[in-house]
Amino acid sequence: MSTLSLNKASPDPSGGADPLARYRRSAHWKPLEYLFWLLPVAAYFLFPGNYLLLSQIAITGLFALSLDLIFGYAGLISLGHAAFFGVGAYTVGFLGTNGLGDPILGLVLAAVFAALLGFLSSFLLLRGNDLSRLMVTLGVALMLYELANKFTSITGGVDGMPGIEVKPILGLFDFDMFGRVGFVYSVVVLFVLFWFARRLVHSPFGQSLRGIHMNALRMPALGVPVNRRLVKIYTIGAAYAGVAGALLAQTNQFVSLDVLSFQRSADLLLILILGGAGHLYGGIIGAVVFVVINYFLSDMNPQYWQFWLGLILVLIVLFARGGILGTARQWMDSRRRARAHSRTGEAS
Amino acid sequence: MTIFFDGVAFGMLLFLISVGLSVTLGLMNFINLAHGAFAMLGGYACVVLLNRYGVPFLATLPVAILVPALAGIVLEKTLYRRLYAASELDQVLFSIGLVFMAVATAHYFFGAQQQPLHLPDFLQGQIHLPGMDVGVYRLFLIVVGLVVAFGLQWSVIKTPFGAKLRASVDNQRVARGLGIDVNRVFSLTFALGSALAGLGGAMGVEMLGLDPEFPVKYLVYFLIVVTVGGSGNILGSLYAAILLGVADVAGKYYIPQIGAFIIYAVMVAALIFRPHGLFGRSHN
Numbered sequence: 300m301s302t303l304s305l306n307k308a309s310p311d312p313s314g315g316a317d318p319l320a321r322y323r324r325s326a327h328w329k330p331l332e333y334l335f336w337l338l339p340v341a342a343y344f345l346f347p348g349n350y351l352l353l354s355q356i357a358i359t360g361l362f363a364l365s366l367d368l369i370f371g372y373a374g375l376i377s378l379g380h381a382a383f384f385g386v387g388a389y390t391v392g393f394l395g396t397n398g399l400g401d402p403i404l405g406l407v408l409a410a411v412f413a414a415l416l417g418f419l420s421s422f423l424l425l426r427g428n429d430l431s432r433l434m435v436t437l438g439v440a441l442m443l444y445e446l447a448n449k450f451t452s453i454t455g456g457v458d459g460m461p462g463i464e465v466k467p468i469l470g471l472f473d474f475d476m477f478g479r480v481g482f483v484y485s486v487v488v489l490f491v492l493f494w495f496a497r498r499l500v501h502s503p504f505g506q507s508l509r510g511i512h513m514n515a516l517r518m519p520a521l522g523v524p525v526n527r528r529l530v531k532i533y534t535i536g537a538a539y540a541g542v543a544g545a546l547l548a549q550t551n552q553f554v555s556l557d558v559l560s561f562q563r564s565a566d567l568l569l570i571l572i573l574g575g576a577g578h579l580y581g582g583i584i585g586a587v588v589f590v591v592i593n594y595f596l597s598d599m600n601p602q603y604w605q606f607w608l609g610l611i612l613v614l615i616v617l618f619a620r621g622g623i624l625g626t627a628r629q630w631m632d633s634r635r636r637a638r639a640h641s642r643t644g645e646a647s
Numbered sequence: 648m649t650i651f652f653d654g655v656a657f658g659m660l661l662f663l664i665s666v667g668l669s670v671t672l673g674l675m676n677f678i679n680l681a682h683g684a685f686a687m688l689g690g691y692a693c694v695v696l697l698n699r700y701g702v703p704f705l706a707t708l709p710v711a712i713l714v715p716a717l718a719g720i721v722l723e724k725t726l727y728r729r730l731y732a733a734s735e736l737d738q739v740l741f742s743i744g745l746v747f748m749a750v751a752t753a754h755y756f757f758g759a760q761q762q763p764l765h766l767p768d769f770l771q772g773q774i775h776l777p778g779m780d781v782g783v784y785r786l787f788l789i790v791v792g793l794v795v796a797f798g799l800q801w802s803v804i805k806t807p808f809g810a811k812l813r814a815s816v817d818n819q820r821v822a823r824g825l826g827i828d829v830n831r832v833f834s835l836t837f838a839l840g841s842a843l844a845g846l847g848g849a850m851g852v853e854m855l856g857l858d859p860e861f862p863v864k865y866l867v868y869f870l871i872v873v874t875v876g877g878s879g880n881i882l883g884s885l886y887a888a889i890l891l892g893v894a895d896v897a898g899k900y901y902i903p904q905i906g907a908f909i910i911y912a913v914m915v916a917a918l919i920f921r922p923h924g925l926f927g928r929s930h931n
Contacts, residue, residue, distance in 0.1 A: 376735070376736055376739070378739070423915065423918075423919055426919065428735075429734075429735040429736070430672075430678060430735060430874075431874070431918045433678075433735075433739060434870055434874055434914065434915075434918055435915055435918055435919070437867065437870075438867075438911045438912075438914050438915040438918070439911075439915065441867060441907070441911045442908055442911045442912060442915070445907050445908040445911065446908060449904055449908070561863060562863075565743050565747075568740065568743075569740070569743075572740055603751060603755075604751075605747045605748075605750060605751040605754075606747065606748050606751030606752065606755075608744075608747050609743075609744040609745060609746065609747030609748035609749075609750075609751065610744065610748060611744070612740050612741065612743060612744030612747065613726070613741055613744035613745065613748070615740070616730070616733070616737045616740050616741040616744065617726075617729065617730075617741070620737065
């Protein structure tokens with residue numbers, strides 16, 4: 300604990316700068332990351348017939364990223380993250396049906412409203428344990444679902460809200476029916492928000508979140524206002540989810556009740572766990588895997604798909620708790636250690 | 648008055664199903680979101696026997712109790728046990744996975760439609776009392792619920808098994824040291840909880856309906872009963888379930904516009920102001 304506080308406040312002249320340098324190094328972009336972001340560009344040229352699917356991946360990835368911020372980094376479990384997604388989607392819906400279809404305006408307002416809800420509901424999460432957090436997040440999402448279900452005059456209820464008008468982006472690029480513009484637009488939004496999230500988690504603020512995740516009782520001793528940090532990150536995560544919902548509404552030009560459903564929250568948790576929480580990329584990789592598998596398996600009865608989904612969840616929990624990224628990292632670490640071990644073995 | 652009575656009957660069903668969850672959650676600290684799946688299993692066992700094989704309704708109930716109990720024991724021994732020490736998140740994910748699988752399996756075997764159930768004649772009809780009409784089946788539910796509640800409370804407090812259970816929960820290591828087979832106690836408790844859920848599921852086909860989405864649809868209700876009642880608290884669950892049942896039925900009758908909204912709002916409020924439940928023990 301003492302070393303940690305030194306690193307944070309006043310670097311010890313006798314080599315305390317080293318850990319700081321390590322943080323800075325970890326904040327640099329790595330070659331693999333550049334490669335990763337080339338993937339959507341490659342996908343643009345390789346799969347011109349699948350833009351709708353690709354933009355779905357990008358949107359789901361952004362949604363998972365939003366949960367990763369609050370769950371993977373700050374450790375707040377949520378079973379109702381669809382609430383913010385839905386608020387974002389319905390915001391775009393209202394704007395679109397009222398003639399305010401500018402996409403950027405939609406994104407901003409969706410983020411604002413979702414953040415507002417996130418800010419207000421975050422205070423409900425500061426007390427209690429994980430179970431009551433689960434229940435409260437679930438409860439908030441269900442309340443919104445119930446509201447959207449009952450106020451059919453505004454939301455269309457179960458039938459949804461068709462015919463949302465979305466204007467061209469910046470007045471230049473109109474959404475086409477193949478989803479080409481929608482895909483580029485979603486990826487750009489995802490990248491910008493990802494870049495910001497990456498800055499965020501590598502900042503002192505992000506480090507303090509990790510600290511809170513590891514030990515929420517000690518962080519006040521380091522001068523970190525735990526509750527305020529949690530409120531902040533929850534609000535940010537909510538805003539991200541709102542943007543993801545807005546993107547979905549804009550690219551589909553349709554909003555229905557399922558944006559708020561329990562299934563969506565549960566799927567999201569699965570996606571993040573599948574990819575690996577707390578890596579930023581985990582959610583996006585999980586989204587790629589999830590959406591692609593879903594696409595191929597949904598030709599079968601969708602109920603079969605749910606069975607495999609459940610099986611995947613159970614298996615992850617039992618055997619691969621870190622998800623794809625966590626397991627890969629573990630595997631790489633153990634290999635590196637084995638290699639180092641054999642090398643020292645030969646030397647001696 | 649009829650609404651009140653229906654609400655109490657609904658609450659009894661909720662109690663029967665959730666009390667097992669309350670026990671696993673409060674006594675074994677396991678968040679088992681798949682609990683409703685055991686109730687669904689009981690429900691299907693009852694409906695299949697009744698409709699396909701013509702077994703009388705009352706005779707199906709023991710089967711509806713036994714099948715989930717056996718499933719509970721098997722799952723507890725093979726899967727659940729590995730996760731007692733796991734984090735809450737792992738337990739939640741694991742049990743959501745089980746729910747998904749249960750829902751898909753039910754779809755596969757029984758289809759998406761609601762299952763019909765024809766009650767025997769002596770459970771149908773109404774008794775006319777001054778001021779209210781009492782459905783015979785509702786009365787039957789209430790009686791069974793009360794019997795189960797007080798039976799459970801009595802056995803936890805008075806029987807040797809109840810004492811072992813309480814000991815295992817309070818301090819596993821010491822309980823082991825005293826020669827209590829903690830694993831066995833937990834297995835049996837889990838099976839008992841599943842059995843009660845199965846009973847509730849079977850008796851609830853008439854009121855709650857039965858379709859593959861059952862475990863998801865009523866999950867929140869079960870959780871509300873447990874959290875409001877205070878987990879691990881049998882009588883607390885009973886009060887909470889009745890309260891919830893009456894509030895839900897009355898709310899849907901008098902102000903249908905907002906539907907289930909009130910229930911969720913009340914739950915969130917209760918969780919904030921009384922994190923250990925309205926009837927829970929404050930220490931813990």
